[in-house]
Amino acid sequence: MKKFMICAITLFLLLSTSVFGDTPPGNVQATFKKMYPKANGIAWSQDDGYYCANFVMNGFTKNVWFNVRGQWVMTQTDLVSLDRLSPAVYNAFVSGPYASWVVDNVTMVEFPKWQAIIVIKVG
Incomplete structure (x- = not known):
């Protein structure tokens, strides 16, 4: 029983460390809240x-990257299918x-400073 308790406490500490280890500094969180004030269900990680x-907004999964200074680096939005593309991009692909x-x-x-890139993965 004692071994079980030690293992359970160790597992809890490991999980707590990994969850709180990815919490961003205040400047990153402030920039994020300015960009996405209504976002919820946010999962933070480091890469x-x-x-x-990482969160879902308006039915789209979004991944937003910030540097350590709290500056926005890029946003990746999973559009899933072609019907979410602008007509110009859609027509270019289908032709x-x-x-x-x-x-x-x-x-x-x-x-922030470049035009958006659309990636269409085909198989």
Whole structure:
């Protein structure tokens, strides 16, 4: 019984450390709240020195990256299918060489100083 308690406490501490270890600093959280004031269900993680907020908004899964200074780096939005694209992008794809391929996923990646990139994964 004593071994079980020690294992349970150790497991709890490990889980607590990993959950709270990814909590971003206040400047990152402040920038996030300015950009997405109505977001909820946010899961924070770290990826190569960036803080990443993962959440669902308006039916789309979003992943938002911030640097340690609290500056927005990029947002990845999972659009899932072609019907969520702008007409110009949709028409360019359906008239292109991959139009007959099966679309696996559609993602939009936005940056602060660059034009958004649309990634259409086909198989």
